[in-house]
Amino acid sequence: MTSIPALSALYTAAQARALDRDAARFGVGSHDLMQRAGWAAFAALRRRWPEAVRIGVLCGPGNNGGDGFVLARLALEAGMAVRVLAPASPARGDAAQARAALLEAGGRIEPWSEALPPADVYVDALYGIGLDRAPEGEAAALIEALNAGGAPVLALDVPSGLDADSGHAPGAAVRAAATVGFVAWKRGLFTGQAADHCGALELATLDLPDALYAAHAPDARLLTAEALPPRARGGHKGDYGRVLVIGGDHGMGGAARLAGEAALRVGAGLVEIATRAEHVAPILAARPELMPRAVDGPQALQAACERADVIALGPGLGQGAWGHALWLTALLDAQRPLVLDADALNLLAREPRALRDAAVLTPHPGEAARLLGCEVAAVQRDRYAAARTLAQRYAAVVVLKGAGTLVASPSGDVAVCRWGNPGMASGGMGDVLTGVIAALMAQGQAPWPAACLGVGLHARAGDLAAAAGERGLLASDLFAPLRALVNGQPHE
Ligand SMILES: NC(=O)C1=CN([C@@H]2O[C@H](COP(=O)(O)OP(=O)(O)OC[C@H]3O[C@@H](n4cnc5c(N)ncnc54)[C@H](O)[C@@H]3O)[C@@H](O)[C@H]2O)[C@@H](O)CC1
Ligand SMILES: [K+]
Known part of the structure; x- marks a missing residue:
């Protein structure tokens, strides 16, 4: 450094x-x-x-x-x-x-x-x-x-x-x-x-x-590799926050699980997943530390929202009636800091509304284009302008993904990530990023530092994982390097 x-x-x-x-x-x-x-x-x-x-x-x-x-x-x-x-x-x-x-x-x-x-x-x-x-x-x-x-x-x-x-x-x-x-x-x-x-x-x-x-x-500024402070010796799981992941409509349970597991690997104290009933057993079997709950509608979601410190909304959520109802509940009633990704952003594009709570939005260029009502090519022609416009419009921190991910604040600050590689252009990578940022917020970070740190950790973990080759890199390959990085293992 x-x-x-x-x-x-x-x-x-x-x-x-x-x-x-x-x-x-x-x-x-x-x-x-x-x-x-x-x-x-x-x-x-x-x-x-x-x-x-x-x-x-x-x-x-x-x-x-x-x-x-x-x-x-x-x-x-x-x-x-x-x-x-x-x-x-x-x-x-x-x-x-x-x-x-x-x-x-x-x-x-x-x-x-x-x-x-x-x-x-x-x-x-x-x-x-x-x-x-x-x-x-x-x-x-x-x-x-x-x-x-x-x-x-x-x-x-x-x-x-x-x-x-x-x-x-x-x-x-x-x-x-x-x-x-x-x-x-x-x-x-x-x-x-x-x-x-x-x-x-x-x-x-x-x-x-x-x-x-x-x-x-x-x-703008380049992101720098920040270290997380060591944990207090007397810490307990309640000190590190509870993340609630909302997502996983029929056939899309993997997205919610990836976000949840990433949150655990970055140090969240507890991670709940509000999802479709059929995903509960497979998630439990694969990762017993996660707490998946079958949620059939807004009522069942309320209690989980109240327990949560941060909500990660969108991984595999879908845009059907089920996803829409949970989305509305999280946006209108939960009163918790939010990380919005994937279909939570597509729903926001369909049904624009002001966000009441502190939020981080993590669109890829396609989602950003839907939110802005323009072509993807227009986003890519000026990514700085797209990220800043979205951050201002939603009064939220915006992470515009893609090569050279940008993090923009509503006041116009922009941080740019120079890490990452094309191996990370594969399914589930965005879900992992959502979980990482949510976990940092659950551990007490405000949206801007959590998004900056989270984007850097995610990309650096991707680079470590790509040492074995960019092709065939899986989102879950990032878990081990993420864990190493949040515990201070140097990257370069
Ligand atoms: N101004 C300074 O004090 C310094 C400038 N430096 C160099 O100067 C560069 C900037 O110089 P300039 O402002 O002269 O700009 P450039 O040298 O980048 O090019 C400008 C010229 O190219 C023409 N042009 C631009 N795009 C064109 C296109 N697609 N087809 C045809 N013509 C095109 C412009 O009309 C103009 O005549 C910097 O990038 C840097 O390399 C360095 O020497 C450091 C100090
Ligand atoms: K040149």
Whole structure:
């Protein structure tokens, strides 16, 4: 873990521009910044590919291209075979100076073309935070050629074609082996399609002082790995809360059981499951520590709600009359903190209503789209906006799942999860997350810290479990690593 605040702060492109400009106040002007960026990127290239001697540098029309020109000059001066491709129209300002310096040092610049020169490593300096539309024409063809070629790509600041704000690629986008960010992390590098494009991420803060970052509040933050405090020696099960999971309509008992068992593994004192009668015996047989109860309607649910400290509503709930009646009871009468998932969210989309009690909503993009009344693609085009809008609309903490899960608070705070893997795209993973967050709330955490901690634990447990392979990863494989993590076993 690091104590450098810049490493967990995430900025929009506009905020990053303001930071760049403000660096001058600390004696680092834009020309100097570009030189430092080029140096840092060249150092990263040498560190990552020490054997590389042929470097292909693709420069765009703006300052991202300028960073590329600086790197190309340094590579040339280091004796490497450097081929630089740049558009015919000359760059302006600092980038023009960097270009002139490259030519002065004996470099040659070739026009963009679809044919890439042979190289051990390519440097992508086409577009950075200035991307304002999908790449087209020669730039798009170059990107496709880079992605089709076998050599690794080092992207400067942002993989070209990826939107630095949203992590959405509107068209062709570079698939880099590594990306070196400059000055500050751009928030789009950590969610949506970013994971397929960035490769290994590293940040070069270019020796800018902490005071600069302190003067610029970020838009969002990366989740950090938090440890849970040790338990008091005299604790008893009543101290760790009682979770009530409501769900498991006909044929969907597994979802409720997974949520319940996850809650136990994360330390909830007691876990009850209000479910269909046919699920009671199988749940008891498989996990006798759970307390499943047959609930045929709202009346039977009341007493369980009164006993509970937190309600996890939705795993396998269905949207039929049974699920709807329990949903209404939990929402209107229970007066308990809630975690809403799956069909509880689908019912909320069908029948929008204000939530009376403290709540965490955990939609995947499809559920978020239903709640917002838009297409899934619109959610994915701007996940930050979708999460914030939902959090504000429901005055609740919202966990927008998917690669780069976001946690948003009603006041606009956003935390981003950089852990997790595609092995976790399998049935039941969401149910486990619901149980984890509910268990943390049952142990006394407020919705925001519980959601942040829960999302991080769940994703890190997924990464530990994926050590045996991403394909075939089961939701229940997370139980053992979850238990290890809540007891302080280090992840990295
Ligand atoms: N401003 C500064 O002080 C620093 C800037 N740096 C670099 O500068 C970058 C930002 O530079 P710019 O603002 O010049 O932006 P970019 O270099 O990212 O690109 C902007 C240029 O590309 C054009 N463009 C964008 N999308 C296009 C598309 N799809 N098709 C065709 N043309 C397109 C724009 O119209 C503009 O001319 C950063 O990402 C970073 O790499 C670094 O050198 C560090 C310091
Ligand atoms: K780039």
